[in-house]
Amino acid sequence: MARKLKAYQTSLGFFDLAIAAPSMKAALEAWGADSNLFHQGAAKQSEDPDVIAATMAAPGVVLKRPVGSSGPFKEHAELLTELAGDGTSKKSGRKSASRQPQKHPKRTEDEAADRKAALAFEKEQKRRDRERAKEEAIRQKERERRQQAVSKAQSALESARRKHEQKASEIQAERDALEQRFEAEEARWDKEKAHLEAALRRARE
Numbered sequence: 001m002a003r004k005l006k007a008y009q010t011s012l013g014f015f016d017l018a019i020a021a022p023s024m025k026a027a028l029e030a031w032g033a034d035s036n037l038f039h040q041g042a043a044k045q046s047e048d049p050d051v052i053a054a055t056m057a058a059p060g061v062v063l064k065r066p067v068g069s070s071g072p073f074k075e076h077a078e079l080l081t082e083l084a085g086d087g088t089s090k091k092s093g094r095k096s097a098s099r100q101p102q103k104h105p106k107r108t109e110d111e112a113a114d115r116k117a118a119l120a121f122e123k124e125q126k127r128r129d130r131e132r133a134k135e136e137a138i139r140q141k142e143r144e145r146r147q148q149a150v151s152k153a154q155s156a157l158e159s160a161r162r163k164h165e166q167k168a169s170e171i172q173a174e175r176d177a178l179e180q181r182f183e184a185e186e187a188r189w190d191k192e193k194a195h196l197e198a199a200l201r202r203a204r205e
Contacts, residue, residue, distance in 0.1 A: 004022065005055075006023075010031060010044070011042065011067055012031065014067055015067060016073070018046060018062075019055055019061065020056050054074075058075060060124025
């Protein structure tokens, strides 16, 4: 059963953010917050009729407005580029703000609308979950590709090391054999030289 939605509000960067969500946790997740903004006093459940009406009209969607602005929350908001010097924009802002509370005075009291908004939030939540799953699948595929490349390089290194060790072993065996032949030749020569030197001495006598 879909949970009843509540309007939550915070400020991040240059924008005020608002969303209709079933819980503070869901709101933080939708905002992409790394910490609990509610415990820090940086976020709250909104009681503003304008905020409630705007968020319930687009449940699960993060709405924005420039920080410090009293204008309506929108899915796509632009930063304020100039200050109102003559008060005209302030007046229009006040008029707009004064009209907003009367726009949907009983939306949150309508159970059917609440259910519809909750279902819409769940739909948006599932869409975000699918997007995250898709991104995670891409990251997993990239990790697997890197792991395959690492495994291939590691395998090539191990193969080359084994080949080197085999060649080194063969060369060492040949070296040992040559050393033995050298020692045998030295021993043979020592005997032969001693015999010949003895013969030479006898011939001189």
